[in-house]
Amino acid sequence: MSLLEVKGLRRDYGALRAVDDVSFELEAGTILGFIGPNGAGKSTTMRILATLDTPNAGQVMLDGHSLVDTPDKVRPLIGYMPDRYGTYDDVTVFEFLDFFARAYGLHGRERARRVASVMEFTGLVPLQEKLTSALSKGMKQRVALGRTLLHEPKLLILDEPADGLDPRARIELRELLRALADQGKAVLISSHILTELAEICDTCAIIEQGRLLATGRVADILAQATGTAVAELLVRLFPGEEGEAVWARAERLLLEQPRVKQVAREGDALRVRLEHEGGAAGQWVDESAARVLAALVGAGVPVCAFSHRERNLEDAFMHVTKGRVA
Amino acid sequence: MSALATDTAGTAPREEARRGLLERLGDRLNPLVVKEVRQGLRSRVFWVSFGLMLLSCFILSMVAYVSTREGALSTKGQGFFFGFYVCLAMVHFFIIPYSAYRSLAREREDETWVLLILTGLGPRRILRGKVASFLVQAALYASAVGPFLLFSYYLNGIDLPTILLVLVLGASWLFFLTVVAVCAATLADGRIGRALVHLVLLGSLGMAVMYGLIAAFFLSEQGYRSVSREEGFLIATGACLWAMLSYGWLLFETAAARLSLATENYTWGPRLALTLQLVLTGVLLLGLWLWDAPPAGAASGASVLGCLHLAITGIFVATDVDGQARALRAHTRPWSLLRPGAVRGFRLVVVLMLGWTGLCLGFLSMSAGGRGSDMAHLLGVLAAPAYTLFYLSLPLVVGRLPQSDRLASPAVMRVLFFSLSGLAGALLPLLAVLFDQRVDDPLFNLLNPFVGMGNFNDYNHSLDEPKMNLGLLACVWLVAVLTAFAADRALVERERRAHAAS
Numbered sequence: 001m002s003l004l005e006v007k008g009l010r011r012d013y014g015a016l017r018a019v020d021d022v023s024f025e026l027e028a029g030t031i032l033g034f035i036g037p038n039g040a041g042k043s044t045t046m047r048i049l050a051t052l053d054t055p056n057a058g059q060v061m062l063d064g065h066s067l068v069d070t071p072d073k074v075r076p077l078i079g080y081m082p083d084r085y086g087t088y089d090d091v092t093v094f095e096f097l098d099f100f101a102r103a104y105g106l107h108g109r110e111r112a113r114r115v116a117s118v119m120e121f122t123g124l125v126p127l128q129e130k131l132t133s134a135l136s137k138g139m140k141q142r143v144a145l146g147r148t149l150l151h152e153p154k155l156l157i158l159d160e161p162a163d164g165l166d167p168r169a170r171i172e173l174r175e176l177l178r179a180l181a182d183q184g185k186a187v188l189i190s191s192h193i194l195t196e197l198a199e200i201c202d203t204c205a206i207i208e209q210g211r212l213l214a215t216g217r218v219a220d221i222l223a224q225a226t227g228t229a230v231a232e233l234l235v236r237l238f239p240g241e242e243g244e245a246v247w248a249r250a251e252r253l254l255l256e257q258p259r260v261k262q263v264a265r266e267g268d269a270l271r272v273r274l275e276h277e278g279g280a281a282g283q284w285v286d287e288s289a290a291r292v293l294a295a296l297v298g299a300g301v302p303v304c305a306f307s308h309r310e311r312n313l314e315d316a317f318m319h320v321t322k323g324r325v326a
Numbered sequence: 327m328s329a330l331a332t333d334t335a336g337t338a339p340r341e342e343a344r345r346g347l348l349e350r351l352g353d354r355l356n357p358l359v360v361k362e363v364r365q366g367l368r369s370r371v372f373w374v375s376f377g378l379m380l381l382s383c384f385i386l387s388m389v390a391y392v393s394t395r396e397g398a399l400s401t402k403g404q405g406f407f408f409g410f411y412v413c414l415a416m417v418h419f420f421i422i423p424y425s426a427y428r429s430l431a432r433e434r435e436d437e438t439w440v441l442l443i444l445t446g447l448g449p450r451r452i453l454r455g456k457v458a459s460f461l462v463q464a465a466l467y468a469s470a471v472g473p474f475l476l477f478s479y480y481l482n483g484i485d486l487p488t489i490l491l492v493l494v495l496g497a498s499w500l501f502f503l504t505v506v507a508v509c510a511a512t513l514a515d516g517r518i519g520r521a522l523v524h525l526v527l528l529g530s531l532g533m534a535v536m537y538g539l540i541a542a543f544f545l546s547e548q549g550y551r552s553v554s555r556e557e558g559f560l561i562a563t564g565a566c567l568w569a570m571l572s573y574g575w576l577l578f579e580t581a582a583a584r585l586s587l588a589t590e591n592y593t594w595g596p597r598l599a600l601t602l603q604l605v606l607t608g609v610l611l612l613g614l615w616l617w618d619a620p621p622a623g624a625a626s627g628a629s630v631l632g633c634l635h636l637a638i639t640g641i642f643v644a645t646d647v648d649g650q651a652r653a654l655r656a657h658t659r660p661w662s663l664l665r666p667g668a669v670r671g672f673r674l675v676v677v678l679m680l681g682w683t684g685l686c687l688g689f690l691s692m693s694a695g696g697r698g699s700d701m702a703h704l705l706g707v708l709a710a711p712a713y714t715l716f717y718l719s720l721p722l723v724v725g726r727l728p729q730s731d732r733l734a735s736p737a738v739m740r741v742l743f744f745s746l747s748g749l750a751g752a753l754l755p756l757l758a759v760l761f762d763q764r765v766d767d768p769l770f771n772l773l774n775p776f777v778g779m780g781n782f783n784d785y786n787h788s789l790d791e792p793k794m795n796l797g798l799l800a801c802v803w804l805v806a807v808l809t810a811f812a813a814d815r816a817l818v819e820r821e822r823r824a825h826a827a828s
Binding site for chain 2: 012014050051052053054055056057068069070071072075076078080082084086087088089090091095099100102103104105107108111147151
C-alpha cells in the first residue's frame with residue numbers, strides 16, 4: 001500500500017482552478033519529483049499536502065489517515081520545507097533546532113538526542129554555535145532540512161529546495177535526500193532544475209494548468225507521451241588508415257540492426273537512435289545496445305568507445321507540457 | 327581527601343536533580359518565550375533602549391541628588407518619579423509593543439508562522455508566547471528602573487501606594503498595548519495593507535504613550551488617597567480596565583483566528599470571546615443597577631452602546647467565508663453558532679443583540695421611573711437593535727444575495743456597511759430639507775441610524791409625549807426583520823452552494 005494516495009484533488013480560487021483532478025501515489029522510500037511551469041499548481045498542491053490549505057474536492061490519504069478530514073492526525077507525519085527556508089536572525093543553529101524541537105513537543109533527553117542526531121545527519125555540528133543569519137544559503141537550507149526532520153516525519157514535502165544553491169550544495173542536498181529515502185521516508189520535491197530532479201528522483205509527476213499530465217519513471221512518461229520508447233547510443237570509432245570507408249560501413253551496419261531508426265555523424269562519433277514500439281520501458285535498451293556492439297565488433301569496425309543515453313527529464317517535460325499556465 | 331570526595335558525591339545527585347527540575351520547568355515553558363527572549367536579548371534594539379533608559383535615569387538621579395542635597399525637607403519626589411516614569415513609559419508603551427508587532431509581522435512576511443503552526447503549537451500558543459516574551463523583556467526594563475522609582479519615594483512628595491497604583495495601571499496599559507500590537511500584525515496580508523497598518527500602529531503607539539503619561543501625571547499629582555475616595559474615578563478606572571481586558575481578549579482571539587488554518591474551528595475563540603464579553607458586561611451592569619439604580623436614560627444608553635458595539639464587531643463576524651471545511655461539517659448542528667461560516671456568525675450576532683435588548687429592557691424596568699419620558703426611553707431601547715439589525719443585514723443582502731461574487735468579499739461588505747450607514751446618516755436629512763421639512767423630520771429620517779435613533783430617544787416636553795410612537799418603531803422593526811430574513815436566506819443559499827462545490 002502506498003504511503004501517500006492523492007485522489008481527484010481540486011482547488012479553486014474564485015473562478016481560477018489552480019489544481020484540477022490531480023491523482024498520484026507515493027510509496028515509502030521513494031522520491032517523487034513534482035515538475036511544472038510557474039503557476040502550474042505545484043505549490044498549491046504541496047500546500048494542500050502540507051495541510052496548509054484545504055481542497056475543494058478530492059481526498060488525500062497519508063498512512064491510512066485522511067489529510068482532509070483529520071489534518072491534526074497527519075500533521076506529525078509530515079515534514080514541510082517551503083521555498084523560503086524560514087530561519088530566524090539572532091539565533092544560533094543549535095537554538096533554532098532546539099526551539100523547533102520544543103515546539104514539536106520533544107522534552108528533556110529526547111529533545112537533546114533528536115537535535116544532536118539531526119545536526120549530525122545534516123553536518124551542522126561544527127556550525128551549531130553560529131548565528132543562522134551568518135550562514136550561507138546552502139547551510140541555511142541544511143538547517144531548514146534539519147528542522148523538517150526533527151519530529152521524524154514519514155513524508156517530506158520540499159518546495160524548490162535546490163533553488164539558488166551552488167553546485168556543491170546541490171550535490172550535498174542530493175546525497176542527503178537519497179539517504180533519507182534509503183531510511184524509508186517518502187520525499188515529494190518540486191524544482192525547476194530538471195537535470196537535478198532527474199538525478200534525485202525515482203519517479204516524477206508533470207503538472208500544467210493545474211492538471212497532472214503524466215506520472216511515473218521518466219522513460220515511462222516519454223513512452224506514455226509518444227507511444228514509443230526511445231534511447232540513443234553513442235559510438236566512437238577509430239577509422240585509422242581506412243578513413244571514410246569505416247564510417248560508411250558502420251552506418252550501413254547499424255541501420256540493418258533491429259530498432260535502429262536513425263544514425264547521424266557527430267564529430268568522431270555516430271549517434272544512433274533506437275525506438276521500441278509498444279511504449280513499455282524495460283531491458284530492451286541494454287539488449288539492443290549489446291546486439292549493436294556485437295554486430296560492429298563482429299564486422300571488424302574499430303569501436304573505441306560505446307555508450308547509451310536514455311531520453312532525459314527535459315525531453316519528457318518538453319514533450320508533455322505545452323507551456324501553458326493556469 | 328576522602329571528606330572532599332564524600333561531599334562531592336553528596337552534591338552531585340543534588341545538582342543533577344536541580345538541573346532535572348530546571349529542565350522540566352523549561353520544558354513547560356512556551357517555546358516561543360525561550361526563543362523570543364533569546365532573540366530579544368541579542369537584538370540591538372534591546373541594548374540601545376536599555377542603555378539609553380538607564381543613562382537617562384542615572385542623569386535624572388544625579389540631578390535629583392544635586393537639587394535635594396541642600397534642602398533637608400525636599401518634596402521633589404513626585405516630579406522625579408514622573409521623570410523616571412517617562413523613561414520607562416517610552417520603552418513600555420512604545421518600544422515593547424512595537425517590537426512585539428515587528429516580531430509577528432516578520433514571522434508572517436517570512437512565512438515562518440506557517441512552520442510554527444505545523445509544529446502543532448497552535449495560533450493561541452504562538453500569540454501567547456509572543457506576548458509573554460515581550461512582557462518578560464518589559465519586566466527586565468522595569469527591574470532596571472525599579473530602584474530609581476524607589477529612590478523618588480525617598481525624595482518625598484509621593485507615597486508608595488501612589489507609586490504602586492501608577493505602576494499597576496501602567497502595567498495593564500503595557501499589557502493591552504502589547505496584545506493590540508501583536509494582533510495588528512495579523513491584520514493585513516498584502517504589502518500596502520501592511521504598510522498602512524504599520525503607519526497606523528506607529529501613530530497609535532505615539533498617542534498611547536501620551537495617554538499613558540497624562541494618566542500617570544494625573545495620578546501621581548492627585549495621589550492615591552485623593553483618587554481612591556472618588557466613586558466616579560473608581561467606576562471609570564474599573565470600566566477602562568474591563569474594556570482593556572475584554573477587548574484585549576477579543577482582539578487576541580481574532581488574531582488567533584486569522585492565523586488559524588481553514589481546516590480548523592477558527593471562529594470558536596473570537597465568537598466565544600464576543601459572547602462572554604457581552605454576558606460578563608451585562609452581569610457587571612446588572613450589579614451596578616442593583617447597587618444603585620441609575621435613571622431610565624442609562625438603559626437606553628446601554629442599549630445604544632451595546633448595539634453599536636455589536637454592529638461593528640458583527641459586521642466582521644457576519645462576513646466570514648461561506649460554508650466551512652469538510653472536516654468540520656459533520657459536527658455542526660443548527661445551534662453551533664460558534665463554528666465557521668457567515669450564516670452562523672450572522673445568527674450569533676442577532677441572538678446576542680436580542681439578548682442584550684432583553685437585558686436593557688430589564689434595566690429599564692429596574693430604573694427609577696414613573697415619568698412620561700419613560701416611553702421615549704423604551705422606544706430608544708427597542709430602536710437601537712432595529713437599526714443595528716437593518717444596517718448589519720443590508721450589506722449582506724447587497725453583497726451576497728446576487729449570484730455574482732463581485733461584492734461578496736468580506737472587505738467590500740465591510741466598506742458597504744460603513745458607506746451605507748454613513749450615506750443614510752447624511753442623505754436622509756438632506757432629502758428632508760429638499761422637501762421643505764425639518765432636518766430631523768421623523769418620517770424622512772425613519773431609517774437614519776443616527777437621527778432616527780435620536781428621534782426615538784427624544785421626548786417632547788411641551789406636548790408631554792415622546793417624539794416617536796410605537797407604530798413608527800414597528801415600521802423600522804418590520805423593515806429590519808425582512809432585511810435580516812433576506813440576508814439569512816442569502817447566506818444559507820451561498821453556504822449550500824459552497825458545500826456542494828467541495
